[in-house]
Amino acid sequence: MVDMLFTAVTMLIMIPVALFAGILYVFLFRKLSARFQWRVGPVVSMYKDLAPLLGASRILQPLYDILKLFGKDTPVPDISRKTIFIASPYLAFICAFLAIFFIPFPGVPLLSTMEESLVIASYLLIGAVMFTILGAASSGSPWGAIGARRDIEIFLIYELGFVVALFSVGLVAGSLSLWEIATRPGLPMLILNPFAAVLLFLVIIGKLAIKPLDMAEAEAEIVAGPFTEYGGKYLGLFQLAKAFLFYDMVALFIALFLAPTLNSILWLPVYIIAVVVILFFITVMQVLHPRFQIAKAMSWYGRWVLVFGVLTAMMVLVLRFYWVV
């Protein structure tokens, strides 16, 4: 009973924490990519003479974007399948939002102590992307349809890598509970099976539509891809889902590969450093690459996911049978 109450309270506290973490991750991503491009990016401390009009800081810039979208008119195209079109942003948001409860935070197990939390989290993270595709396909816009098609093509590849990466870790740790995996004693999985970490990183850049693989959203090329027909609060929901997805993926990476860091709240500084390092690598991917053509992306992405998938599987065999963990 006390355990359940504790879980309920931590879940309530986790909602704003995850929201602000997601917002800050998106901000950091934007700021870092701006610095890489010799820009300033969203200003941390506003110029003194502009501060009364433009606010003291823009660290919460992604939050302002979302709030603004919620305050706008929301167009729904006549030719769209209205039920699916309206339901998908909510469902995408709910999937990304619920996933935060199944991924542990330092010292806070939430629902990740459940036996199959790894499987539940993976399904929710699939859902977050899948409903984006569904909404785009139902929008009735050719650009949305092209975006959805491109999204599905990448989706098919990275879900394969996602499953391999997740279950390779589960197999070696001998558990499907994320909390057990995340608090496992011994060497972190990053050292035991670095191929799986690279594989999950490749999955993250696909799932978050980071630069070489952003042809689904391909701004200006196919208008805005899946989001072409979305405006106002539905777009706000997608942006919110994206912020939560950012948090989910980074938290999942840490939970799977940096094993003891989630044991207690005292590991929080290490957790923050790990987050910054992962976001740094994501940003490097974003700024180093141009957008791939869809066919080239398929061959490039498919090749690397396959190579690292096979290496991961071999490593799992070695670890499982010849290594006493």
Place this chain on the structure above:
Amino acid sequence: MGIMDKARIYSPWLYHLHCGGCNGCDIETLAALDPRWDPERFGIQLVASPRHADILIATGCVPKQFIPMVKRVYEQVPEPKVVVAIGGCACGGSLFYNEDPDNYAILGSPDLLIPVDVYVPGCAPKPEAIINGIVQGILKLAAKKKAAAPTQKS
């Protein structure tokens, strides 16, 4: 000022509507959004779909074939919205506009079709002038909110 009003000022997204003309103003508009001036410091972003936009940037004079597209793009921008006309052609049709005899191909400035809030004259205006125009647009956007609210309901 509530947080929603603040958010409206803090995150104006632009949609660039090229009505027609010589492309000079488009080059300058994109120059105004480049790393040298970097309006993303203040949350100003160029978006790809008019449905995401708050501020519509119209450049050039409107050819007659393009009239329905201009109207449609304007209607696709959700309320509250502001239109900023950039360049001499977008402000008054410039040398392409002719009342009598009528120019057979060119209608004139976009303000004959859609309500324009801010005019930025020049051929082509400097990026500083364009940024100033966008700032005027943001101020209008902030003021517009309360006036636009009742019409939305009806």
